[in-house]
Amino acid sequence: MNGTLATRLSRLAQYGLLGALFVFLATPMLVIVVFSFDANRFPTIPWGGFSLEWHRAILADPMIRDAFLNSVLVGLGTAALATALGFAAAYLDFRHRFRFKLPFILLVAVPPAVPATILGMAMLAFLSRIGLFGRLETVMACHVAIATSFAMAIIRLRLNDLSRDLEPAAWNLGASPLSALLHVVIPFCRPALIASFFLSAAVSFDEFLIAWFVGGVHETLPVRILNLLQGQVNPKINAIGTVVLVISVALVLLAQRFTGVRAGRRPKPRSGE
Amino acid sequence: MPTPFIALDKLDKRYSDHHAVKSIDLDIEAGEFIAIMGPSGCGKSTTLRLIAGLDAPTGGDIRIGGDSMRGVPAFQRNTPMVWQSLALFPFLSVVENVAFPLRMQKVGAARRRARALEWLDRLGLAGMAERNIAQLSGGQRQRVAIARALVTEPSVLLLDEPLSALDAHLRVRMQTELSRLHRELGITFVYVTHAQSEAFALADRIVIMSEGRIQQVGRPQDVYRAPANAFVAEFMGMNNLVRGEVRGGSGGLLEIGSALGTFQVPAETPLPAGARGDFVIAADRITLARGADGPGISGTVLGLEFVGSTQTVFIETEGGAEFRVQKQQHEIEALDLVPGRRVTLSWDPRHAWLLPQAA
Amino acid sequence: MTAASVTTRASARRRWLEMPRARMAGSPKVLPAVLGLPVLLWQAVFFAAPLVFLVIVTFWQVKAFRLEPAFVLDNWSRILFSTTFQRALVHTIAVAGTTTLLATAFAFPAAYTIAFRLSARARDLAVAFLVVPVFSSYMLRIYAWQIVLSPEGIINAVVGAVGIGPLPLLGGAVSLQVGLLTLTLPIAVLILVFAMAGIDRTLIEAAENLGCRRARVIAHVILPSLRPAIALTATTSFLLAFGDYISPLFMTGSKPPTLSILIVDTVKSGSQWPRASVIGVSMLLMLALVLGLGQWLSRGRAARKEAAR
Numbered sequence: 001m002n003g004t005l006a007t008r009l010s011r012l013a014q015y016g017l018l019g020a021l022f023v024f025l026a027t028p029m030l031v032i033v034v035f036s037f038d039a040n041r042f043p044t045i046p047w048g049g050f051s052l053e054w055h056r057a058i059l060a061d062p063m064i065r066d067a068f069l070n071s072v073l074v075g076l077g078t079a080a081l082a083t084a085l086g087f088a089a090a091y092l093d094f095r096h097r098f099r100f101k102l103p104f105i106l107l108v109a110v111p112p113a114v115p116a117t118i119l120g121m122a123m124l125a126f127l128s129r130i131g132l133f134g135r136l137e138t139v140m141a142c143h144v145a146i147a148t149s150f151a152m153a154i155i156r157l158r159l160n161d162l163s164r165d166l167e168p169a170a171w172n173l174g175a176s177p178l179s180a181l182l183h184v185v186i187p188f189c190r191p192a193l194i195a196s197f198f199l200s201a202a203v204s205f206d207e208f209l210i211a212w213f214v215g216g217v218h219e220t221l222p223v224r225i226l227n228l229l230q231g232q233v234n235p236k237i238n239a240i241g242t243v244v245l246v247i248s249v250a251l252v253l254l255a256q257r258f259t260g261v262r263a264g265r266r267p268k269p270r271s272g273e
Numbered sequence: 274m275p276t277p278f279i280a281l282d283k284l285d286k287r288y289s290d291h292h293a294v295k296s297i298d299l300d301i302e303a304g305e306f307i308a309i310m311g312p313s314g315c316g317k318s319t320t321l322r323l324i325a326g327l328d329a330p331t332g333g334d335i336r337i338g339g340d341s342m343r344g345v346p347a348f349q350r351n352t353p354m355v356w357q358s359l360a361l362f363p364f365l366s367v368v369e370n371v372a373f374p375l376r377m378q379k380v381g382a383a384r385r386r387a388r389a390l391e392w393l394d395r396l397g398l399a400g401m402a403e404r405n406i407a408q409l410s411g412g413q414r415q416r417v418a419i420a421r422a423l424v425t426e427p428s429v430l431l432l433d434e435p436l437s438a439l440d441a442h443l444r445v446r447m448q449t450e451l452s453r454l455h456r457e458l459g460i461t462f463v464y465v466t467h468a469q470s471e472a473f474a475l476a477d478r479i480v481i482m483s484e485g486r487i488q489q490v491g492r493p494q495d496v497y498r499a500p501a502n503a504f505v506a507e508f509m510g511m512n513n514l515v516r517g518e519v520r521g522g523s524g525g526l527l528e529i530g531s532a533l534g535t536f537q538v539p540a541e542t543p544l545p546a547g548a549r550g551d552f553v554i555a556a557d558r559i560t561l562a563r564g565a566d567g568p569g570i571s572g573t574v575l576g577l578e579f580v581g582s583t584q585t586v587f588i589e590t591e592g593g594a595e596f597r598v599q600k601q602q603h604e605i606e607a608l609d610l611v612p613g614r615r616v617t618l619s620w621d622p623r624h625a626w627l628l629p630q631a632a
Numbered sequence: 633m634t635a636a637s638v639t640t641r642a643s644a645r646r647r648w649l650e651m652p653r654a655r656m657a658g659s660p661k662v663l664p665a666v667l668g669l670p671v672l673l674w675q676a677v678f679f680a681a682p683l684v685f686l687v688i689v690t691f692w693q694v695k696a697f698r699l700e701p702a703f704v705l706d707n708w709s710r711i712l713f714s715t716t717f718q719r720a721l722v723h724t725i726a727v728a729g730t731t732t733l734l735a736t737a738f739a740f741p742a743a744y745t746i747a748f749r750l751s752a753r754a755r756d757l758a759v760a761f762l763v764v765p766v767f768s769s770y771m772l773r774i775y776a777w778q779i780v781l782s783p784e785g786i787i788n789a790v791v792g793a794v795g796i797g798p799l800p801l802l803g804g805a806v807s808l809q810v811g812l813l814t815l816t817l818p819i820a821v822l823i824l825v826f827a828m829a830g831i832d833r834t835l836i837e838a839a840e841n842l843g844c845r846r847a848r849v850i851a852h853v854i855l856p857s858l859r860p861a862i863a864l865t866a867t868t869s870f871l872l873a874f875g876d877y878i879s880p881l882f883m884t885g886s887k888p889p890t891l892s893i894l895i896v897d898t899v900k901s902g903s904q905w906p907r908a909s910v911i912g913v914s915m916l917l918m919l920a921l922v923l924g925l926g927q928w929l930s931r932g933r934a935a936r937k938e939a940a941r
Contacts, residue, residue: 010846014745018758021742025765025818028776031786032769035779043779046789085674088667096664104668107675114683115875115919117892118912122682125689125905145678148671168327169360171347173421174377177663179348183376187364202767209877222771229775229882241772248768255767256760 032245036238043238054239064240067224070136071205074220078143078204079197085144086151086196091185093152094159095167109153111146119146120213127214134216142214143204150203151196154259158192159185195258202251205244276339278303278461279324279429285332286319293319295485296333303428306455306462308476310469311508316485317465321431324463325352337429348377353422354431357438359414361406367417368393368402374425392420396450412443419454429461436471448474469509473497481505499541503551503628511555511626513596519548519627526622533570533592537622544629551628556585557599558624562617563608569619572596574612577605586610588618683916689909697903707906717894717911724874724890725918727805731812731873732866735820738813739865743824744850759825762818774811774882781807781883803884811879816869823868827861828854863930870922875915891915 031043036055040048058064089108093101111119123142124133132138162185170180186193208222215223221244228234277300286294294316301307309317322328324335326347335342342350353374361370368389375385393402396416406414415435422430432451436444452475455462466472472479473493481488481496481504488508489501500506503514517531527540529552536552544550565571572590579585584605586598596618600610610616693702711717746758765773780786781801788798801807831854839853840846855862877892886893891911898908 011749014741014749017738018742018745021738021817021821022758022761024813025761027780028773028814029765029769031776031779032772042784085671089671092664092668092671098664098668104672107680108671111675111679113871115871115877115892115915117875117877117895118686118915119679119682121895121899121908121912122686123678125909126682126685127678129685141674141678145675148675163358163360165356165358165360166362168347169354169356170362170373170377172325172327172352172354173374174348174351174425175373176346176348176377179377181663183373184362187362190364199767206768206770208771225775226771229771237775241769241775245769245772249764252764252767253760256763 029245029249032238032241036242038235038238041235042233043235054235055242058236058239058243061236063219064221064224064236067219067221068243070139070215070218071221074136074140074143074211075201075204077137077140078147079201081140081144082147082151082200082203083155083193083196085148086153086200087155087186087189087193089148089152090155090159091181093156094162105152109149112149116207116209120210123210124213133214134218136215136218139211139215139218139220140204142210143207144200146207146210147200147203150199154196154199154255155189155192157259158189162188191258195255198251198255198258202248202255205251206248277301277336278305278338279463280336281320281324281333282336283333284320284323284330284335286316286323286328287331293485294323294330297482297485297487299480299487299490301461301463303461304459306464306475306477307480308464308466308472308478309480309482310466310472311482311488312467315482317467317482318433320482321354321433321463321465325354325431326350351425351427352429352431353425353427354433355415355418355422355435357434359418359438361414361417361421363406365406366402367398367404367406367409370406370417371420371424373421378425389420389424392424393417396420411439412447415439415443415447416450419451423454423458426458427460429463432462432464434466435464437466437468444471451475481508483508497555499626500553500628503553506551506553506626506628509555510557510599511553513554513556513559514628515552515594516630517550517552517627519544519546519550521546527627529627533590533594536625538625538627539623544627549630551630552625553628554620554625555599556597557583558620559596559598560619561586561598561600561604561608561610562619563614565615565617567617567619569617570596571615571617574610574614574616576612577610588616590618686909687913689906690913692906694903694906699903699905707910711907711910711914716889717891717914720889720891720894721914721918723888724892727808727812727880727890728870728873730805731809731816732869734809735813735816735869735873736862736866739817739820739824740862743821743828744854746821746825747828755825755829759822762822762825765814765818766822770815771878773814774878777807777810777814778802778882781810803887805884807883808879811883812873812876815876815879816872819872820865820869823865824858824861827858827864831857860930863926866929867923867926871919874919874922 034047035043037050037052038048039051039053086108089105092098093105098104120142127133127138127142132141166188167180167184170184171177175183206222208220208226211220212223212226219227221240225237225240225244228237228240279299279301281297281299283296283298284294285296286292297316297320309320311317319328323330324337324342326342326345337350337352362373365373368386371389371392372385375388380388390399390402393399396419398413398416398420401409401413401417406417409417415438418435435451436447439447448471451462451464455475462475464472464475476493478491479493479496480490483504489496489505496505497509500509500511506512506514515531515533515536517529517536520528520530520535522528522540525540526537527544529536529538529550531552538552560569562569570590570592572588575587575589575595577584577586580599583599583601586600586605588596588598590596598618600608608614608616689699690707691703691705693700693704693706746755750758778785782788783798783800783802785801787801791797791799835857836849836853839849844852875892876890877896880886880890880893886897889897891914895908895911895915898904898911
């Protein structure tokens with residue numbers, strides 16, 4: 001059956017489609033990076049020659065510098081808080097049984113599923129009434145509400161591999177529940193904690209609608225880009241885009257490096273195979 | 274009488290779906306090696322977890338050194354346990370694992386390392402200190418788990434089926450090791466196992482549990498010689514039971530009449546004539562002879578089955594009862610035991626026992 | 633028993649009695665509460681409360697550009713009966729529905745190839761490559777498509793060189809789908825890859841040993857066991873496309889508007905918070921409906937019959 005024309009064509013079509021998918025996903029990223037080094041004002045071909053002009057220009061732009069700094073602050077704060085809250089939620093789910101557990105878990109898990117437009121509007125409406133509108137801390141707080149979902153998922157997955165006896169063993173050896181948490185559960189979860197830190201940072205670094213709604217005058221970098229995009233064609237966008245792209249890709253890759261999530265560990269090879 | 278070191282007083286544990294430990298009483302002396310045995314689900318591991326404070330009892334109390342453990346959390350009991358799963362910390366090195374309890378006691382880094390190394394040395398793990406747990410063999414891990422439990426020099430060590438993951442050869446070596454440690458340290462060992470051989474080799478006293486209740490407590494040889502009831506007899510491998518009735522007694526022996534004939538058993542407690550009971554004899558205490566005309570019960574071999582290095586011979590007696598007899602391979606060959614062969618079963622009356630019939 | 637062992641046994645008891653034993657401070661419920669409360673509070677204030685408030689605001693009034701508490705159904709009736717909203721709703725459902733079909737249709741064969749044809753190493757690499765776009769720079773990638781598709785863009789520059797064009801690539805239904813697929817495809821493929829990797833291979837081998845052709849294996853073994861994953865892929869794609877703001881904004885210039893565009897416009901123009909909230913709540917209800925439908929579909933015909941009995 002192998003080697004018939006039909007099979008070969010089918011294989012070719014399969015790999016062809018997969019290749020097309022990857023080209024489709026890679027194209028926009030490549031376009032951003034390539035044209036950020038283009039000397040032309042308008043990004044099109046032919047390429048106008050290599051230039052660092054736009055990269056230099058963004059360094060000189062105080063609004064972009066501020067936005068970048070804001071993004072870093074919000075991203076770091078979100079990463080730390082979302083990881084802490086995500087750990088707490090994942091650990092409670094792992095170790096304890098309590099009433100209203102499902103609603104509690106859903107409260108943490110659901111936010112990313114709500115369209116950011118609606119969530120951003122709702123957050124703005126509510127938070128401005130309690131006097132939290134237009135602050136960088138508010139942007140961070142809202143990002144935490146979303147990123148905790150991802151943090152919980154990553155850490156919960158890791159906790160699945162924690163032997164049920166390990167924590168009781170620590171109590172048995174003189175560790176209080178808090179000490180066991182600090183000296184056994186957290187060290188065990190460390191790769192997942194690092195992964196969730198980077199991923200939460202990436203989520204925050206990439207989020208623009210909520211930041212745009214609740215941030216007021218405090219623009220994060222994606223909000224700055226959004227505002228630039230709605231104005232005139234601006235060659236700086238590609239340069240900022242490259243910076244943002246490199247940072248968020250790096251964050252996601254770092255996160256992946258520590259999760260060790262694989263698509264299907266294959267069933268153990270049987271002997272003789 | 275001195276107060277026991279560990280006292281279980283009407284200890285009870287009920288889970289939502291089953292009653293694991295049913296109001297048990299047990300006194301354990303200081304320095305004793307006690308083994309709790311029973312089939313899986315009998316409540317032996319739960320009892321151990323209750324002593325360690327890993328589960329809260331739903332009734333009764335535990336006293337250690339005279340003090341009630343009610344409300345004392347696991348981490349303040351100093352009742353270290355060697356787990357069936359070993360429960361070593363995979364992210365810590367060997368020496369860090371052993372030093373963990375000292376770290377929890379806030380012992381300084383240098384001192385806890387020194388003491389951990391001392392214990393590693395004592396368990397023959399010198400030179401392994403910096404290794405990862407994953408790099409160790411099963412036997413070495415076992416020793417790390419024991420060293421970690423003993424490093425705080427507790428007065429009691431709990432062991433939950435600690436040797437069940439090891440192969441037969443290692444198991445025997447670790448038994449010797451545990452025996453030595455118990456002798457040297459003089460502390461109380463509470464050892465949970467389902468393996469009779471381990472309990473017999475190690476324990477001063479054994480506790481037989483079934484369905485959450487203690488069936489019998491005693492020295493291993495006493496329990497083996499004089500099982501308290503049919504469950505203990507069967508658990509001890511005395512699976513040849515014949516219903517009978519006391520006829521009378523003479524010279525320290527009781528005469529039992531049954532459908533298979535008249536047997537004699539040692540009379541520890543005199544029973545009145547007419548009392549009913551189950552006559553038991555262990556499968557490995559029966560002598561077989563070829564032919565059907567010797568003294569004893571005659572029967573026919575039904576079949577054979579390997580059990581480890583020995584074989585179980587299934588025999589149907591004249592009276593229609595089924596007996597099991599445990600024999601070495603060479604004995605079976607010598608007797609040329611094949612299905613259909615006629616044999617005679619006999620035994621020393623001192624090895625037999627009468628279980629009083631439950632009312 | 634020797635004299636020596638008697639003394640060690642006695643000292644064992646002494647050691648026990650001398651051990652310092654402080655009773656535990658606080659009850660064992662303290663730790664879970666300390667861990668749980670911050671999470672609960674945070675999600676309540678920054679997630680649940682805003683959504684609840686959104687529902688409340690739909691009944692409020694705007695007077696002299698100020699939002700005032702009230703209980704009126706006016707906002708609901710105005711929005712639900714306005715043709716703008718109705719058109720936008722139909723348009724958004726049509727667009728999101730199309731994206732759902734396209735994403736699932738493209739994702740399935742791609743995921744199949746990744747899960748069953750690639751080596752373990754190549755598969756891990758493919759998964760890594762798919763995870764990256766899920767979490768990075770969606771807005772920038774849409775902007776990049778603008779560069780590629782615009783009248784002065786890359787494609788038109790290429791086809792212009794051979795005398796064709798300029799083609800109106802940007803601003804239509806096709807470019808909108810390009811944008812929405814950029815958003816949905818990586819996630820759709822990932823969900824299916826993980827689901828396929830979880831299928832017991834012995835099942836497939838058994839079917840092949842019984843003489844099933846590959847196409848029949850897919851139809852009779854793989855597809856049925858993937859039903860929940862396909863439903864999840866479809867609902868996720870729909871959810872993302874339905875709520876997206878960026879692709880409609882940049883790929884079609886907001887014409888015709890989707891519901892997300894409508895929300896932002898309504899908020900921007902004259903503080904019509906209650907009306908924007910009505911649109912938002914309607915969208916959430918719509919999504920809940922779709923999620924429910926997805927659940928129902930994923931349970932399968934047999935299970936549904938079982939439940940109906």
